[in-house]
Amino acid sequence: MKLAIMQPYVFPYIGYFQLIHAVDLFVFYNDVNFIKKGWIHRNKILVNSKEFLFTIPCTDASQNKRICDTRISFGAKERSKLLATVRQAYAKAPFFNVAYKIVENVLSGDYTFIDEMAIRSVKEVCGYLDVATKFRESNDRYHNSGLMQADRLIDICLQEKADHYINAVGGREIYSKERFDKSGIALNFLETTPGSYRQFDNEFVPFLSIIDVLMFNQKEEVKQMLDLFELV
Numbered sequence: 001m002k003l004a005i006m007q008p009y010v011f012p013y014i015g016y017f018q019l020i021h022a023v024d025l026f027v028f029y030n031d032v033n034f035i036k037k038g039w040i041h042r043n044k045i046l047v048n049s050k051e052f053l054f055t056i057p058c059t060d061a062s063q064n065k066r067i068c069d070t071r072i073s074f075g076a077k078e079r080s081k082l083l084a085t086v087r088q089a090y091a092k093a094p095f096f097n098v099a100y101k102i103v104e105n106v107l108s109g110d111y112t113f114i115d116e117m118a119i120r121s122v123k124e125v126c127g128y129l130d131v132a133t134k135f136r137e138s139n140d141r142y143h144n145s146g147l148m149q150a151d152r153l154i155d156i157c158l159q160e161k162a163d164h165y166i167n168a169v170g171g172r173e174i175y176s177k178e179r180f181d182k183s184g185i186a187l188n189f190l191e192t193t194p195g196s197y198r199q200f201d202n203e204f205v206p207f208l209s210i211i212d213v214l215m216f217n218q219k220e221e222v223k224q225m226l227d228l229f230e231l232v
Helices: 014-021 076-090 096-107 114-128 149-159 169-173 177-181 210-216 219-225
Strands: 002-006 025-028 042-047 050-055 134-137 164-168 186-192 229-231
Touching (some): 002 149, 014 219, 076 096
Parallel strands (some): 025 134
8 A cells, every 4th residue: 555644735736736646545744843934834826927925824833833733823804815816816717716616615614723724725626636545634543753753654654554655755865765665665755747837828837836736727637747746
């Protein structure tokens, strides 16, 4: 069984969904420390032909708190402002109606913690794209927070009886294939294949939120993009 583990991000980029698509089970790593300048509560969309960073406000966000303990502060005012930004930016995009409905469904939810919104955003998109991967959340299942880095990932794989672990390519500098192999687990890293699509008439801006991908590409095209990666 193939397994991947990642922190939950709000409407992450296409590579995150490629990782989900590549495995049988995906674990939201929501009981590790919050990253203040990471992608857990923010991402980039296209506004006036340039990348624009949106942020979901959180209360007392700290790298000393777990993601699942970080409270969201996203009321009606913040919701209306972000939805208006998305609407104004993409109203003339070819697949605006479908993509905007997904964004609206997620942002209109009732959440206490940031991981709840992030996980909902990922699951909504996966549902739309017919991704059959199963999901787990690390905070209520594995009880191994005392382990460090690779040991904890290996333990999750062993608990789930996974024999193949796939990590985002950024983990290449951190995790050793030999270390996983000693536990009977093959380790690969997923590297997204560079690609582009038409964004109105401007020069292509890469690595934006999946929101941008959904706005400019029909469902079947996005599903094809999920296979544009290499395992190294």
